[in-house]
Amino acid sequence: MKSVTVLTKLVIPKSLFGRLFLSVLVVAVLVVGLIWGWLDQKFYQSLDREADLRLRRIAEILVSSISSAEDREEQREKAFESFRQLEKTGGLLQNLYLIDMYADPSEFIASYSLPGVRSAQMLPPTADEAEELALNYINALDRGEMVFPDPYAYGVSRRFKIVLCPILDEFGMLESVIGIEADMEYLNLVSDFRQLLAEAVVAALILSFLIAFFLARSFAGQIELLNQSLKSVEQGRAPQRLELGVNELDRLGDGIELLAQEIEQQRAQVQRLYEQKLDELAFTGGAIAHEIRNPLSAIEMHFGLLKRQLSNLSGTQAEAATTALAEISEQLAHLRTLLENYLSYSRKVQPKIACVALKDFFDRLIASRKAVLPDFSCEVELVNVEQAWFDPTLLQQVFENLINNSVQVLDNEPAAISIRVELQAARLKILYSDKGPGIPAALREQLFTPFVSGRAGGSGFGLALIRKLAEAHGGEISYIGGETGGAAFLIEVGQHENSGGR
Structure with missing residues (x-):
């Protein structure tokens, strides 16, 4: 069963064009073959039936001529006269004979063969052969x-078209039998017809091949146009209006167009909701910042006054005051950083989408990081992609945040980063990975949530901001873990000019 499946996969093409071409060609070959066989059989049957009718007519003429004779001598004379007349008409007649069935053994009353024939295949039968042949059909002849x-x-070496015609006496008894043997040269017409038919079949097969090829190519081309429309929808562009001339395909094209409109409407709705969410977040952030910044500024001002007043202390009191003031200052700075x-x-983000040369983009990114991180190294792999659509400023911020996180968790160890960029289904997929300790499993579900951090002293906004910047491009970011340890993030960005929308 497995071998049959493998053979089927090898024989049956995988492309639509190949399957259509093979199907139409096989059907055409079968139809031509069946028509060939049917015509050949019909032609042979028609020739054979015509030969039977002619021989039957000749036999009837001979019977009407010979049956009026009153004795054997007169039968012989009339038989010879009739045989000679039939010779003048030409045709396919080869041997004619009149055999006396009263005689024992049976004997020829008259026998005639076409002169000049030397072929052993055309030799006339002997009286014994003619008698044996007649006896094989004696019941029918008696009737x-x-x-x-x-x-x-x-025998196989001698082939004739034979008719045996009985002559009955006045009592209805079998008196004699007329035998007519015609050569079967007329079958050469069948051979000629077969040759002509074979030439016609070859021409029909060539025509079928061409028809199958152009029909399959035309249909496959129409399907490819529909496929291009789907790719346009996938890339966020309006599909081209198609008039394919086939009702079913036209309806499918209309369906693709409606699908594109529906997707665009949903995309616009999601974009509105996303912008509404950003507006609400920006408003809330501004309000919270306002409510916190004013009291924080007052606290910092009074803290400065307090520091000046306590600066006159000495001894143990001064040491205790210095420790307390340092702790307060550190917490105020942390609160200020958290607020910022x-x-x-x-803050609302509106990407400025542009077509970016990826090699130049990553070269600049690596150069800027190496300027501040001497032990930093980064390997970039571009897989069948040279340019992409995104906001270079925002995406650089994404990579800078990821690189900073990788460097911070490695302490003083050299940071080795790898970035793999690939274009799949109108999505730019960027795999970022490092060789650090990775992300604890307990934090992965809430990794991109604000205020969640796995690093002591972390604010919890770095990865949350990265996700926001990716979403602003109509994309997303996910943590997938490194294959050999370390952290690995997959960033996906939509690839069309308006990919800033969701």
């Missing part, structure tokens, strides 16, 4: 019926 014996009755990070996260 006065004409019979058509097997053409190979005399939240403001940065809540």
Whole structure:
């Protein structure tokens, strides 16, 4: 069963064009073959039936001529006269004989063969052979019926078209039998017809091949146009209006167009909701920042006054005051940083999409990071893609945040980063990975949530901001874990001019 499946896969093409071409060609060959066989059989049957009718007519003429004779001598004379008359008409007649069935053994009353024939295949039968042939059909002959014996009755080396016609006496008894043997040269017409038919079949097969090829190519081309329309929808572009001339395909094209419109409407709706969410986040962030920044500024001002007043202390009191003031200052700075990070996260982002040369983009990114991180190394692999659509400023911020996170978790160890970029189904897929300790499993579900951090002293806004920037491009980011340890992130960005929308 498995071998049959493998053979089927090898024989049956995988392309639509190949399957259509093979199907139409096989059907055409079968139809031509069946028509060939049917015509050949019909032509042979028609020739054979015509030969039977002619021999039957000749036999009837001979019977009407000979049956009026009153004795054997007169029968012989009339038989010879009739035989000679038939010779003048030409045709396919070869041997004619009149055999006396009263005699014992049977004997020829008259026998005539076409002169000049030397072929052993055309030799006339002997009296014994003629008698044996007649006896094989004696019942039918006794009933006065004409019979058509097997053409190979005399053996495979001698082939005749034979008719035996009985002559009955006044009592209805079998008196004699007229035998007519015609050569079967007329079958050469069948051979000629077959040759002509074979030439016609070859021409028909060539025509079928061409028809199958152009029909399959035309249909496959129409399907390819529909496929191009689907690719346009996939890439966020309006599909071209198609008039394919086939009702079913036209309806399919209309369906693709409606699908594109529906997707565009949904995309626009999602974009509106996303912008509404950003507006709400920006408003909330601004309000919270306003409510926190004013009290924080007052606290910082009074903290400065307090520091000046406590600067006159000495001894143990001064040491205790210095420790407390340092702790307060550190917490105020942390609160200020947290506030600024939240403001940065809540700020509305509107990407400025441009066509970016990826090699130049990553060269600049690596150069800028190496300027501040001497032990930094990055390997970039571009898979069948040279340009992409995105906001270079925002995406650079994404990579800078990821690289900073990788460097921070490695402490003083050299940071080795790898980036793999590939274009799949109108999506730019970027795999970022490092060789650090990776992300703890307990944090992965909430990794991109604000205020969630796996690093001591972290604000929890770095990865949340990265996700926001990816979503602003109509994309997403996910943590997939490194194959050999370390952290690995997959960033996907839509690839069309308006990919900034979701």
